Amino acid sequence: MADIIFLVVAAIITFFTGTVIEKKHYRSIRRREKDMLNIPFLSTGKYDDIIPHCSSINIQKVDNEYASDLNSAELVKGSVVLGVDYFSTLLFALRNFFGGKVSVFERLTDRARREAILRMREDSKSADAILNMRLHTSEVGRNQVEVIAYGTAIYLNK
Amino acid sequence: MILSNLEEIPNKKIVDHFGVVIGSSVRSKHAGRDMMAGVKNFFGGELKGYTELLNESREQSIERMTEQAAQAGANAIVNIRFATSAVAPGAAEVFVYGTAVLVE
Numbered sequence: 320m321a322d323i324i325f326l327v328v329a330a331i332i333t334f335f336t337g338t339v340i341e342k343k344h345y346r347s348i349r350r351r352e353k354d355m356l357n358i359p360f361l362s363t364g365k366y367d368d369i370i371p372h373c374s375s376i377n378i379q380k381v382d383n384e385y386a387s388d389l390n391s392a393e394l395v396k397g398s399v400v401l402g403v404d405y406f407s408t409l410l411f412a413l414r415n416f417f418g419g420k421v422s423v424f425e426r427l428t429d430r431a432r433r434e435a436i437l438r439m440r441e442d443s444k445s446a447d448a449i450l451n452m453r454l455h456t457s458e459v460g461r462n463q464v465e466v467i468a469y470g471t472a473i474y475l476n477k
Numbered sequence: 478m479i480l481s482n483l484e485e486i487p488n489k490k491i492v493d494h495f496g497v498v499i500g501s502s503v504r505s506k507h508a509g510r511d512m513m514a515g516v517k518n519f520f521g522g523e524l525k526g527y528t529e530l531l532n533e534s535r536e537q538s539i540e541r542m543t544e545q546a547a548q549a550g551a552n553a554i555v556n557i558r559f560a561t562s563a564v565a566p567g568a569a570e571v572f573v574y575g576t577a578v579l580v581e
Contacts, residue, residue, distance in 0.1 A: 329519075337521035344522070364483045392487050394480040394557060398535070399563070400528045404521030434523075451482050457561040459569050460514075463524060465531060467559055471481045 330406050337404030340390050341426065355440050361472065364451035390476045394450060396469035397438025400433045405463045411462075428464060430455065435468040447470035478543050479553040479580065486553050493579035495549040500571035501559065501565060502525050504534040531561065534571040542573050551577035571578030 403411070407423040414421050431453060440449065452470035459465045479486055506514065510526040515545050546554050557575035564570045 333520055340520070340522040355483075366483075366487060390488070392479065392483065393529065394482060394561070396535070398528060398532060400524045400531065402521065402524050405519050407521070433563070445511045452556070453482065455559055456560065459527060459531070459561070459563055460566075463514075463518065463527070465527070465561055465569075467531075467535075469482060469557075469559055473485045474486060476526040 321343045332407055333405040333407075337406055340404070341430070344430055344434070347432065348437065349443075351437050352433070355437070358440060358444075358446065358448065358453050360436070360440060361450045362450035365452040366448075366450055366469070366473065379403060380411060390474045392474075393443065393446075394469065394474045395439050395442040395446070395472045396467060397440070397442055397474075398467040399431055399438065400465045401427055401433045402460060402464075403427055408462055419443070428466070431456070431464050431466040432468070435466040439470060443472040443475070447475045448473050478546065478551075479573075480539070480543075480557060481553070481555050482557040482575075484556055486555060486578075488581040489553075489556075491553075491578045491580055493545065495577035495579070496553045497574055498542050498545040498549070498551075498554060498577045499572060499574045500538040500540065500545065501570060502534045502537040502541065503559065503568055503570045504530055505568040507532060531569060531571060534569065535559070535573065538571050538573045546575075546577035548553075548575050550578055553578050554578045 320469045403423060411421060411423055435454070439452070449470040449472050451467060457465050485491055491554060505526065510530065514524045514526050542554065554575040554577055559571070559573050562570050
C-alpha cells in the first residue's frame with residue numbers, strides 16, 4: 320500500500336516538475352534562437368557555392384575566388400545530456416505496451432538537439448557562418464540522451 | 478594545429494596527407510555524480526554532471542588525436558567526426574577521428 324502511495328505521489332510531483340522544466344527550457348531555446356537569427360549555419364561544407372547566397376554575409380568576388388576572403392576556420396561543438404522525469408517514464412511504459420507515437424521522447428530529442436546546436440553556435444559568437452554541421456545522438460543511460468552538434472566556424476576577412 | 482570538419486582548410490592548400498588519426502577516451506561516472514544525476518533524472522531536465530563529463534572526455538580524445546597528428550608531422554586535421562557509445566553501464570566512450578594533413 321505504501322508503495323502505491325509513493326508511486327502516485329512521485330508521479331504527481333514529477334509531472335509538475337517535468338512540465339515546468341520543459342516549458343522553461345523551450346522558452347530559453349526560443350529566446351536564444353531569436354538572438355542568433357543572423358548567423359547562418361549550414362549542413363553543407365561547400366562554402367564556395369553557398370556563401371555568395373547568404374544575404375547576411377556581404378563579400379565580394381575576388382579573382383573568381385570566394386575562398387580567398389575566408390580568413391580562418393575552427394572546429395566548434397556543443398553538447399548536452401538530457402533526461403526525462405519519472406512521470407514521463409511511467410507514461411512511456413504505458414505507451415510502449417499499446418504502441419504508437421511517444422511524444423515524451425520526441426520533445427526530449429527536439430530539446431536536446433536545439434540546445435546542442437545553440438551551444439555550438441554560442442561556442443563561437445563572432446563567426447560569420449558555421450559550415451558542415453553534424454548532429455550525433457547517443458543513449459548514455461536509461462532514458463538519457465546525449466546530443467552533440469559540431470561544425471566548422473569560418474571567419475571572413477573584413 | 479588547425480581542426481576542421483570540412484574536407485579542406487579554407488584558403489589553404491593541402492600539400493601532404495598522413496592518413497587517419499584517432500583519439501578515444503572512456504570515462505566512468507563517479508558515485509557522487511551518478512547519485513546527483515539520479516535525482517535530476519527523477520525530476521527531469523539537463524544532467525549537467527554528465528554533460529561536463531562527456532565534454533572533458535571529448536577534450537581528451539581531441540588532445541590524443543592531435544598528439545598523434547603532430548607526431549606524424551601534420552599541422553591540421555580535416556574531416557573530423559565524433560562518436561559516442563555506451564560501452565558498459567555507467568561508462569561512456571567518446572572517440573574522434575579525422576585525417577591528418579599538412580597545409581601550406
